Amino acid sequence: MSAIHNCSRALALALLFATLPLTEAFAHCFVGARFFPATLAVDDPCVADEMSLPTVSWSRTADTPPATEWDVSAEVSKRITEDFGISIGDVWSQIRGPGGPTMAGFGNLETTAQYQLLKDGSHELAMLLGLIVDWGGTGASNSGIATPYTTLTPTYYFGKGFGDLPDSAGWLRAFAVTGQIGYQIPSRSFDLVQQALIPQVLAWGGSIQYSMPYLKSEIADLQLPDFINHLIPIVEFQMSTPVENNFGNSFVTTGTINPGVIWVGSYFQVGLEAQVPVNAQSGHGVGVLGQLHLYLDDMFPKTIGQPLIGGTGAAPQQLKF
Amino acid sequence: MRKFLTFVSLLLIPLAPVAARAHAFLDHASPLVGSTVATAPHEVVMTFTQNLEPAFSTAQVTDSSGARVDQGKAQVSGNTMTVGLKALGPGSYKVHWHALSVDTHSTEGAFTFHVGGR
Numbered sequence: 126m127s128a129i130h131n132c133s134r135a136l137a138l139a140l141l142f143a144t145l146p147l148t149e150a151f152a153h154c155f156v157g158a159r160f161f162p163a164t165l166a167v168d169d170p171c172v173a174d175e176m177s178l179p180t181v182s183w184s185r186t187a188d189t190p191p192a193t194e195w196d197v198s199a200e201v202s203k204r205i206t207e208d209f210g211i212s213i214g215d216v217w218s219q220i221r222g223p224g225g226p227t228m229a230g231f232g233n234l235e236t237t238a239q240y241q242l243l244k245d246g247s248h249e250l251a252m253l254l255g256l257i258v259d260w261g262g263t264g265a266s267n268s269g270i271a272t273p274y275t276t277l278t279p280t281y282y283f284g285k286g287f288g289d290l291p292d293s294a295g296w297l298r299a300f301a302v303t304g305q306i307g308y309q310i311p312s313r314s315f316d317l318v319q320q321a322l323i324p325q326v327l328a329w330g331g332s333i334q335y336s337m338p339y340l341k342s343e344i345a346d347l348q349l350p351d352f353i354n355h356l357i358p359i360v361e362f363q364m365s366t367p368v369e370n371n372f373g374n375s376f377v378t379t380g381t382i383n384p385g386v387i388w389v390g391s392y393f394q395v396g397l398e399a400q401v402p403v404n405a406q407s408g409h410g411v412g413v414l415g416q417l418h419l420y421l422d423d424m425f426p427k428t429i430g431q432p433l434i435g436g437t438g439a440a441p442q443q444l445k446f
Numbered sequence: 447m448r449k450f451l452t453f454v455s456l457l458l459i460p461l462a463p464v465a466a467r468a469h470a471f472l473d474h475a476s477p478l479v480g481s482t483v484a485t486a487p488h489e490v491v492m493t494f495t496q497n498l499e500p501a502f503s504t505a506q507v508t509d510s511s512g513a514r515v516d517q518g519k520a521q522v523s524g525n526t527m528t529v530g531l532k533a534l535g536p537g538s539y540k541v542h543w544h545a546l547s548v549d550t551h552s553t554e555g556a557f558t559f560h561v562g563g564r
Contacts, residue, residue, distance in 0.1 A: 155469065158555040246554070292538075292558055342472040343557050345480030391468035391495060423468035426549040 153422050157246025158343055159286035159301060160336070162387045163418045165396045166361040167305050167330040170251040170284035172210030172239050174421040174430045176201040184400055184412030187379075191409040192222040200235075201421075204432040208241040218270050230265025233272060239282075249286030249301065256280070261312060272311075273318075278328060280307030286336075288343060299340040304331035314370050324371035330363035330380070338389060357387045361398060379407040383414060394418045470496040470503075470525070470547040472555055482560040486534035490516075490541050490559075494525045502546040505529045510538050536562030 154161040154171035161169045165180065177200045185191040200214030213236050219229040239255040257278040264271025286301040287294070309326040316323050337356045341347070364380030385398025400412035422430030476491045477483045490507060500522035507516040507529060517530035520543075527543065542556045 155553060158553075338471065342479060343555055346474060346478045348478075391471075420468070423551065426468075426551065 153420055154251070154284070156244050156251045156284065156286065157249050158288055159249040159284075159339065160389070161251065161284045161286075161301065161303060162334070162357050162359075162389055162394055162396075163416075164303060164332050164334075164359065164361055165385070165387075165398055165414050165416045166363045166381070166383050166400075167303065167332060168237075168255075168280075168282055170253045170282045170303055170305075171244070172204050172208060172241050172253065173202055174204055174210075174425075176419045176421055177214075177416055178419065180414070180416040182400065182412060182414040185409040186220065187402070187406050187408050188222070190223050192220050192225070194221075195219045198232075202237075203421075203429075206432050206434050210239050210432075212237040212239070215264075220270070228268045228270060230268045230270040231263075232259075232270055233262070233264040233266075233275075234260045236260070248289050249284075251282075251284040253282040254280070255282060255307075257307065274311050274313040274316075274323065276309050276311045278307040278309045280305055280328070286339070288339065296340060296344060298344055299336045301334050301336060301339075302331060303334070305329065308368075309365075322370050322372060322374065324367035324374065325369035327366040327368050328364070329366070330361065332359055332361040334359040334387075352388075355388050355390065357389060358385075359387055359396075359398070360384045364403070375406070377404065377406050379404065381407060381412070385414070392420055392423050394420075468496055468547065468549075469551040469553050470494040470498055470545040471553065472543070472545075472557075473525075475541070475557065477559040479557040480559065482562075484562065486561045487531060487559075489528055489530045492527045492541075492543060494527070494545055494547075496547040496551075497525045498522050498527060499546040499548055499550070503527055503544065505541060505543040507531060507539055507541050509534075515539060534561050 153173040153175060154169050161171065163169050163175060163177065180198045182196045184194050186194055196216050196218050198214060198216035200212055202210055202212040204210040215234050216232040218232060219227060221227045235257065237255050237257045239253055242252040242254055244251050257280055259276040261275035262273050266273040282305040284301065284303040288298045290298050306327065306329040309328055311323045311325065313323055335358050337354050341354045361383040362380060364378050366378040367374065367376050380403050381400040382403060383398040383400050385396060387394055387396040396416045396418065398414045400414050402408035424430065471494065473493045473495050477487055490505070492505065503522050505520040505527055506514055509515050515532045515534060517532060520527050520529040538558055538560050540556055540558050544554045546552050
Protein backbone atom coordinates (compact mmCIF):
# COMPACT_ATOMS: atom_id res chain seq x y z
CA MET A 126 0.00 0.00 0.00
CA SER A 127 2.88 2.31 0.84
CA ALA A 128 4.42 1.79 -2.59
CA ILE A 129 1.11 2.66 -4.21
CA HIS A 130 0.94 5.89 -2.23
CA ASN A 131 4.48 6.80 -3.26
CA CYS A 132 3.69 6.14 -6.91
CA SER A 133 0.51 8.21 -6.62
CA ARG A 134 2.47 11.17 -5.30
CA ALA A 135 5.12 10.85 -7.98
CA LEU A 136 2.52 10.52 -10.75
CA ALA A 137 0.55 13.51 -9.53
CA LEU A 138 3.65 15.68 -9.46
CA ALA A 139 4.93 14.40 -12.80
CA LEU A 140 1.57 15.27 -14.40
CA LEU A 141 1.74 18.70 -12.85
CA PHE A 142 4.94 19.55 -14.67
CA ALA A 143 4.17 17.75 -17.92
CA THR A 144 3.11 19.44 -21.19
CA LEU A 145 3.85 22.97 -20.07
CA PRO A 146 3.26 25.53 -22.81
CA LEU A 147 6.10 27.67 -24.11
CA THR A 148 4.30 30.99 -23.95
CA GLU A 149 4.84 34.25 -22.09
CA ALA A 150 4.34 34.93 -18.40
CA PHE A 151 2.16 36.96 -16.05
CA ALA A 152 1.97 37.45 -12.27
CA HIS A 153 1.60 36.00 -8.77
CA CYS A 154 -0.21 37.82 -5.98
CA PHE A 155 -0.04 41.38 -7.25
CA VAL A 156 -3.27 43.33 -6.89
CA GLY A 157 -2.71 46.80 -8.29
CA ALA A 158 0.33 48.21 -6.51
CA ARG A 159 -0.03 45.72 -3.66
CA PHE A 160 1.95 42.53 -3.39
CA PHE A 161 0.54 39.97 -0.99
CA PRO A 162 3.33 37.60 0.09
CA ALA A 163 2.69 33.91 0.54
CA THR A 164 1.75 33.59 4.19
CA LEU A 165 3.08 30.68 6.22
CA ALA A 166 0.16 29.53 8.34
CA VAL A 167 -2.77 30.55 6.16
CA ASP A 168 -3.08 31.01 2.41
CA ASP A 169 -2.70 34.17 0.33
CA PRO A 170 -5.71 35.33 -1.71
CA CYS A 171 -4.45 34.51 -5.22
CA VAL A 172 -4.02 31.57 -7.53
CA ALA A 173 -0.36 31.39 -8.43
CA ASP A 174 2.56 29.37 -9.68
CA GLU A 175 4.62 28.90 -6.56
CA MET A 176 6.20 26.33 -4.31
CA SER A 177 6.78 26.16 -0.56
CA LEU A 178 9.80 24.00 -0.01
CA PRO A 179 10.20 23.40 2.77
CA THR A 180 7.92 24.62 5.52
CA VAL A 181 9.31 23.50 8.87
CA SER A 182 7.67 23.85 12.26
CA TRP A 183 8.54 22.84 15.79
CA SER A 184 6.03 22.88 18.62
CA ARG A 185 4.97 21.15 21.81
CA THR A 186 1.59 19.48 21.77
CA ALA A 187 -1.32 20.06 24.13
CA ASP A 188 -0.82 16.64 25.75
CA THR A 189 0.15 16.36 29.42
CA PRO A 190 3.08 16.01 29.56
CA PRO A 191 3.54 17.61 26.15
CA ALA A 192 5.14 15.80 23.23
CA THR A 193 7.54 17.49 20.83
CA GLU A 194 6.34 17.71 17.23
CA TRP A 195 8.34 18.39 14.07
CA ASP A 196 6.50 19.00 10.80
CA VAL A 197 8.24 19.28 7.45
CA SER A 198 6.00 19.98 4.49
CA ALA A 199 6.11 20.86 0.82
CA GLU A 200 3.46 22.31 -1.46
CA VAL A 201 3.39 23.26 -5.09
CA SER A 202 0.72 25.41 -6.72
CA LYS A 203 0.02 25.61 -10.43
CA ARG A 204 -2.37 27.72 -12.45
CA ILE A 205 -4.48 25.77 -14.93
CA THR A 206 -6.01 28.94 -16.38
CA GLU A 207 -5.38 32.56 -15.45
CA ASP A 208 -8.02 32.33 -12.70
CA PHE A 209 -8.06 28.66 -11.74
CA GLY A 210 -5.28 26.78 -10.03
CA ILE A 211 -4.53 23.65 -8.08
CA SER A 212 -2.14 22.87 -5.26
CA ILE A 213 -0.76 19.61 -3.98
CA GLY A 214 1.13 19.12 -0.79
CA ASP A 215 2.06 16.79 2.00
CA VAL A 216 3.60 16.94 5.43
CA TRP A 217 5.97 14.61 7.25
CA SER A 218 5.54 14.66 11.00
CA GLN A 219 7.42 13.30 13.96
CA ILE A 220 5.85 13.32 17.42
CA ARG A 221 8.11 12.37 20.28
CA GLY A 222 6.58 11.91 23.72
CA PRO A 223 8.69 12.29 26.87
CA GLY A 224 9.92 8.79 27.56
CA GLY A 225 7.25 7.44 25.26
CA PRO A 226 7.17 6.10 21.73
CA THR A 227 7.97 8.25 18.72
CA MET A 228 5.42 8.42 15.96
CA ALA A 229 6.50 9.50 12.51
CA GLY A 230 5.13 9.46 9.00
CA PHE A 231 3.35 11.33 6.26
CA GLY A 232 0.07 13.08 6.67
CA ASN A 233 -2.61 12.63 4.09
CA LEU A 234 -2.03 14.03 0.63
CA GLU A 235 -3.77 17.38 0.41
CA THR A 236 -5.00 19.01 -2.77
CA THR A 237 -6.62 22.41 -3.23
CA ALA A 238 -8.56 23.75 -6.20
CA GLN A 239 -8.94 27.53 -6.22
CA TYR A 240 -10.80 30.02 -8.38
CA GLN A 241 -9.96 33.74 -8.42
CA LEU A 242 -13.23 35.56 -7.85
CA LEU A 243 -11.89 39.08 -7.92
CA LYS A 244 -8.75 41.18 -8.31
CA ASP A 245 -9.53 44.88 -7.95
CA GLY A 246 -6.27 46.74 -8.36
CA SER A 247 -7.58 50.20 -7.51
CA HIS A 248 -8.81 48.97 -4.12
CA GLU A 249 -6.07 46.35 -3.62
CA LEU A 250 -8.81 43.78 -3.05
CA ALA A 251 -8.63 40.09 -3.94
CA MET A 252 -11.12 37.28 -3.35
CA LEU A 253 -10.72 33.58 -3.88
CA LEU A 254 -12.81 30.42 -3.51
CA GLY A 255 -11.21 27.07 -2.84
CA LEU A 256 -11.91 23.44 -2.07
CA ILE A 257 -9.31 21.71 0.09
CA VAL A 258 -9.36 17.92 0.04
CA ASP A 259 -7.42 15.93 2.60
CA TRP A 260 -7.35 12.49 1.00
CA GLY A 261 -8.05 9.92 3.71
CA GLY A 262 -5.90 6.82 3.84
CA THR A 263 -3.03 8.30 1.80
CA GLY A 264 -0.86 8.93 4.87
CA ALA A 265 0.40 7.11 7.92
CA SER A 266 -2.99 6.49 9.49
CA ASN A 267 -1.72 3.37 11.27
CA SER A 268 0.66 5.44 13.39
CA GLY A 269 -1.94 8.10 14.12
CA ILE A 270 -0.27 10.80 12.01
CA ALA A 271 -2.96 10.80 9.32
CA THR A 272 -6.65 10.02 9.30
CA PRO A 273 -8.22 7.11 7.42
CA TYR A 274 -11.09 9.33 6.33
CA THR A 275 -11.24 12.18 3.81
CA THR A 276 -12.02 15.77 4.74
CA LEU A 277 -13.49 18.37 2.39
CA THR A 278 -13.06 22.04 3.25
CA PRO A 279 -14.73 24.63 1.03
CA THR A 280 -12.91 27.87 1.83
CA TYR A 281 -13.27 31.57 1.09
CA TYR A 282 -10.16 33.78 1.05
CA PHE A 283 -9.71 37.53 0.79
CA GLY A 284 -6.95 40.10 0.87
CA LYS A 285 -7.23 43.87 1.24
CA GLY A 286 -4.49 46.46 1.10
CA PHE A 287 -5.04 49.94 2.48
CA GLY A 288 -3.20 51.83 -0.22
CA ASP A 289 -6.50 53.33 -1.36
CA LEU A 290 -6.75 55.37 1.83
CA PRO A 291 -6.20 59.10 1.25
CA ASP A 292 -2.60 60.31 1.16
CA SER A 293 -3.21 61.92 4.54
CA ALA A 294 -3.29 58.40 6.05
CA GLY A 295 0.44 58.35 5.40
CA TRP A 296 2.28 55.26 6.59
CA LEU A 297 -0.99 53.45 7.46
CA ARG A 298 -1.45 52.84 3.75
CA ALA A 299 1.26 50.16 3.86
CA PHE A 300 -0.95 47.90 6.00
CA ALA A 301 -2.87 44.99 4.51
CA VAL A 302 -5.01 42.19 5.88
CA THR A 303 -5.84 38.74 4.57
CA GLY A 304 -8.33 36.20 5.83
CA GLN A 305 -9.87 32.85 5.15
CA ILE A 306 -12.75 30.83 6.49
CA GLY A 307 -13.50 27.23 5.68
CA TYR A 308 -15.86 24.51 6.83
CA GLN A 309 -14.28 21.07 7.32
CA ILE A 310 -16.59 18.20 6.43
CA PRO A 311 -15.20 14.74 7.24
CA SER A 312 -16.36 11.80 5.17
CA ARG A 313 -17.15 9.90 8.36
CA SER A 314 -19.00 11.03 11.44
CA PHE A 315 -17.55 8.48 13.87
CA ASP A 316 -13.99 7.28 14.47
CA LEU A 317 -14.15 3.57 15.25
CA VAL A 318 -10.56 3.45 16.50
CA GLN A 319 -10.80 6.41 18.86
CA GLN A 320 -14.46 5.64 19.63
CA ALA A 321 -15.28 9.31 19.23
CA LEU A 322 -17.37 11.56 17.05
CA ILE A 323 -15.52 13.33 14.24
CA PRO A 324 -16.66 16.94 14.45
CA GLN A 325 -17.28 19.34 11.63
CA VAL A 326 -14.96 22.27 12.15
CA LEU A 327 -14.83 25.91 11.20
CA ALA A 328 -11.24 26.57 10.10
CA TRP A 329 -10.51 30.28 10.07
CA GLY A 330 -7.54 32.56 10.12
CA GLY A 331 -5.83 35.52 8.61
CA SER A 332 -2.98 37.95 8.76
CA ILE A 333 -2.16 41.58 9.44
CA GLN A 334 0.90 42.66 7.50
CA TYR A 335 2.95 45.81 7.01
CA SER A 336 4.79 46.07 3.72
CA MET A 337 8.12 47.86 3.83
CA PRO A 338 8.44 47.48 0.00
CA TYR A 339 5.09 49.24 -0.32
CA LEU A 340 6.18 51.98 2.08
CA LYS A 341 9.30 52.60 0.05
CA SER A 342 7.79 52.57 -3.43
CA GLU A 343 4.36 54.12 -2.78
CA ILE A 344 4.48 56.30 0.33
CA ALA A 345 7.91 57.45 1.46
CA ASP A 346 11.43 56.38 0.55
CA LEU A 347 13.14 56.72 3.91
CA GLN A 348 16.53 55.62 2.53
CA LEU A 349 16.54 52.63 4.83
CA PRO A 350 19.00 49.75 4.35
CA ASP A 351 18.02 47.54 1.44
CA PHE A 352 17.45 44.52 3.70
CA ILE A 353 14.83 46.46 5.69
CA ASN A 354 13.06 47.53 2.50
CA HIS A 355 12.43 43.86 1.66
CA LEU A 356 10.72 43.00 4.95
CA ILE A 357 7.04 42.45 5.64
CA PRO A 358 6.40 42.20 9.39
CA ILE A 359 3.32 40.08 9.90
CA VAL A 360 1.03 38.55 12.49
CA GLU A 361 -0.86 35.48 11.34
CA PHE A 362 -3.51 33.55 13.21
CA GLN A 363 -5.07 30.18 12.45
CA MET A 364 -7.98 28.78 14.43
CA SER A 365 -10.27 25.75 14.53
CA THR A 366 -13.70 25.80 16.10
CA PRO A 367 -15.77 22.58 16.31
CA VAL A 368 -19.31 23.45 15.34
CA GLU A 369 -21.17 20.21 14.63
CA ASN A 370 -21.19 16.52 15.51
CA ASN A 371 -19.12 17.13 18.59
CA PHE A 372 -21.50 15.86 21.28
CA GLY A 373 -19.75 15.16 24.55
CA ASN A 374 -16.59 17.04 23.59
CA SER A 375 -15.44 20.58 24.15
CA PHE A 376 -16.40 23.22 21.62
CA VAL A 377 -13.37 25.29 22.56
CA THR A 378 -11.51 27.10 19.77
CA THR A 379 -7.89 26.09 19.33
CA GLY A 380 -5.13 27.67 17.31
CA THR A 381 -2.05 29.82 17.31
CA ILE A 382 -1.14 33.46 16.81
CA ASN A 383 2.06 33.81 14.82
CA PRO A 384 4.07 37.03 14.93
CA GLY A 385 6.97 37.05 12.50
CA VAL A 386 8.51 38.53 9.42
CA ILE A 387 8.81 37.69 5.72
CA TRP A 388 11.75 38.76 3.59
CA VAL A 389 10.63 39.22 -0.01
CA GLY A 390 13.05 38.90 -2.92
CA SER A 391 12.59 38.84 -6.67
CA TYR A 392 12.48 35.06 -7.00
CA PHE A 393 11.80 33.75 -3.51
CA GLN A 394 10.82 34.73 -0.01
CA VAL A 395 11.85 33.51 3.42
CA GLY A 396 9.52 33.62 6.40
CA LEU A 397 10.02 33.02 10.11
CA GLU A 398 7.30 33.13 12.75
CA ALA A 399 6.75 32.25 16.38
CA GLN A 400 3.71 30.07 17.10
CA VAL A 401 1.91 31.15 20.25
CA PRO A 402 -0.90 28.81 21.36
CA VAL A 403 -4.10 30.68 22.21
CA ASN A 404 -4.95 28.33 25.10
CA ALA A 405 -3.80 25.15 26.85
CA GLN A 406 -5.79 23.00 24.40
CA SER A 407 -3.69 24.41 21.54
CA GLY A 408 -0.23 23.51 22.77
CA HIS A 409 2.45 24.20 25.34
CA GLY A 410 4.88 27.09 24.97
CA VAL A 411 6.00 28.96 21.91
CA GLY A 412 6.76 27.06 18.72
CA VAL A 413 8.63 28.10 15.60
CA LEU A 414 7.56 28.10 11.95
CA GLY A 415 9.86 28.76 8.99
CA GLN A 416 9.42 28.60 5.25
CA LEU A 417 11.31 29.01 1.99
CA HIS A 418 8.87 29.95 -0.75
CA LEU A 419 9.72 30.05 -4.46
CA TYR A 420 8.00 32.23 -7.08
CA LEU A 421 7.84 29.81 -9.99
CA ASP A 422 6.33 32.39 -12.33
CA ASP A 423 9.36 34.62 -11.83
CA MET A 424 11.90 31.80 -11.93
CA PHE A 425 10.41 30.14 -15.00
CA PRO A 426 8.33 32.80 -16.76
CA LYS A 427 8.14 30.96 -20.07
CA THR A 428 7.42 27.45 -18.80
CA ILE A 429 6.19 26.50 -15.34
CA GLY A 430 5.25 30.09 -14.57
CA GLN A 431 2.50 30.04 -17.18
CA PRO A 432 -1.08 28.83 -16.86
CA LEU A 433 -1.46 25.47 -18.60
CA ILE A 434 -4.34 26.88 -20.65
CA GLY A 435 -4.62 30.42 -21.96
CA GLY A 436 -1.20 31.79 -21.09
CA THR A 437 -0.60 35.38 -22.07
CA GLY A 438 0.97 34.48 -25.37
CA ALA A 439 -0.66 37.46 -26.99
CA ALA A 440 1.11 40.80 -26.84
CA PRO A 441 0.19 42.80 -23.73
CA GLN A 442 -2.25 45.64 -24.16
CA GLN A 443 -0.76 49.06 -24.75
CA LEU A 444 -1.72 51.45 -21.96
CA LYS A 445 -3.30 54.79 -22.85
CA PHE A 446 -0.85 56.98 -20.95
CA MET B 447 11.95 9.76 5.85
CA ARG B 448 12.89 8.05 2.58
CA LYS B 449 9.40 8.74 1.24
CA PHE B 450 9.74 12.38 2.15
CA LEU B 451 13.08 12.64 0.34
CA THR B 452 11.51 11.05 -2.75
CA PHE B 453 8.77 13.65 -2.61
CA VAL B 454 11.23 16.52 -2.23
CA SER B 455 13.43 15.21 -5.03
CA LEU B 456 10.49 15.22 -7.42
CA LEU B 457 9.67 18.77 -6.46
CA LEU B 458 13.22 19.85 -7.16
CA ILE B 459 13.18 18.57 -10.76
CA PRO B 460 12.04 21.87 -12.26
CA LEU B 461 14.72 23.84 -10.40
CA ALA B 462 17.39 23.28 -13.01
CA PRO B 463 19.33 26.48 -13.71
CA VAL B 464 17.56 28.86 -16.07
CA ALA B 465 17.94 32.44 -17.18
CA ALA B 466 15.45 34.03 -14.80
CA ARG B 467 13.61 37.36 -14.91
CA ALA B 468 11.07 38.72 -12.50
CA HIS B 469 8.57 41.43 -11.72
CA ALA B 470 9.90 44.97 -12.00
CA PHE B 471 9.63 46.70 -8.62
CA LEU B 472 10.29 50.41 -8.29
CA ASP B 473 13.68 50.48 -6.60
CA HIS B 474 14.02 54.25 -6.24
CA ALA B 475 12.97 57.48 -7.88
CA SER B 476 14.15 61.04 -8.28
CA PRO B 477 12.56 63.03 -6.70
CA LEU B 478 12.38 60.51 -3.88
CA VAL B 479 9.05 58.86 -3.21
CA GLY B 480 7.11 61.03 -0.75
CA SER B 481 9.79 63.72 -0.63
CA THR B 482 9.55 67.49 -0.67
CA VAL B 483 11.97 69.29 -2.98
CA ALA B 484 12.79 72.98 -2.78
CA THR B 485 13.04 73.56 -6.52
CA ALA B 486 10.82 72.09 -9.19
CA PRO B 487 12.38 69.10 -10.99
CA HIS B 488 12.48 69.00 -14.80
CA GLU B 489 11.88 65.26 -14.92
CA VAL B 490 11.00 62.21 -12.86
CA VAL B 491 13.48 59.36 -13.10
CA MET B 492 12.41 55.91 -11.88
CA THR B 493 14.79 53.00 -11.51
CA PHE B 494 13.33 49.48 -11.42
CA THR B 495 14.66 46.16 -10.26
CA GLN B 496 14.40 44.66 -13.76
CA ASN B 497 14.83 45.84 -17.33
CA LEU B 498 11.63 47.14 -18.93
CA GLU B 499 9.83 46.74 -22.23
CA PRO B 500 9.84 50.32 -23.62
CA ALA B 501 6.66 49.94 -25.68
CA PHE B 502 4.54 48.90 -22.72
CA SER B 503 6.09 50.79 -19.81
CA THR B 504 4.81 54.24 -19.20
CA ALA B 505 4.14 56.97 -16.66
CA GLN B 506 2.11 60.09 -16.19
CA VAL B 507 2.36 62.89 -13.65
CA THR B 508 -0.64 64.86 -12.40
CA ASP B 509 -1.09 67.83 -10.11
CA SER B 510 -3.49 68.02 -7.18
CA SER B 511 -6.39 68.85 -9.53
CA GLY B 512 -5.66 65.80 -11.67
CA ALA B 513 -4.30 67.79 -14.63
CA ARG B 514 -1.33 66.24 -16.39
CA VAL B 515 1.96 68.04 -15.95
CA ASP B 516 4.25 65.62 -17.77
CA GLN B 517 5.57 66.20 -21.27
CA GLY B 518 4.22 63.04 -22.83
CA LYS B 519 5.58 59.59 -23.38
CA ALA B 520 8.12 58.32 -20.90
CA GLN B 521 11.55 57.30 -22.12
CA VAL B 522 12.74 53.83 -21.16
CA SER B 523 16.32 52.68 -21.15
CA GLY B 524 17.20 49.40 -19.50
CA ASN B 525 15.70 49.49 -16.03
CA THR B 526 15.17 53.25 -15.99
CA MET B 527 12.06 55.20 -16.97
CA THR B 528 12.20 58.98 -17.36
CA VAL B 529 9.31 61.33 -17.92
CA GLY B 530 9.81 65.05 -18.57
CA LEU B 531 7.83 67.66 -16.65
CA LYS B 532 6.32 71.02 -17.49
CA ALA B 533 7.28 73.98 -15.29
CA LEU B 534 5.90 73.09 -11.87
CA GLY B 535 4.79 75.49 -9.18
CA PRO B 536 4.64 74.71 -5.48
CA GLY B 537 2.27 71.87 -4.72
CA SER B 538 1.82 68.11 -4.63
CA TYR B 539 2.25 65.90 -7.67
CA LYS B 540 1.42 62.27 -8.25
CA VAL B 541 3.38 59.93 -10.50
CA HIS B 542 1.45 56.93 -11.87
CA TRP B 543 3.59 54.29 -13.50
CA HIS B 544 3.08 50.99 -15.23
CA ALA B 545 6.01 48.72 -15.95
CA LEU B 546 6.32 45.62 -18.05
CA SER B 547 9.49 43.70 -17.37
CA VAL B 548 11.24 42.10 -20.32
CA ASP B 549 9.58 38.74 -19.60
CA THR B 550 6.13 40.45 -19.64
CA HIS B 551 5.52 40.52 -15.89
CA SER B 552 3.33 43.53 -15.23
CA THR B 553 3.49 45.87 -12.23
CA GLU B 554 2.06 49.27 -11.46
CA GLY B 555 2.16 51.90 -8.76
CA ALA B 556 1.89 55.54 -7.84
CA PHE B 557 3.67 57.92 -5.54
CA THR B 558 3.59 61.56 -4.55
CA PHE B 559 6.27 64.23 -4.33
CA HIS B 560 5.95 67.81 -3.26
CA VAL B 561 7.49 71.02 -4.56
CA GLY B 562 8.20 73.89 -2.18
CA GLY B 563 6.53 74.23 1.21
CA ARG B 564 3.31 72.27 1.77
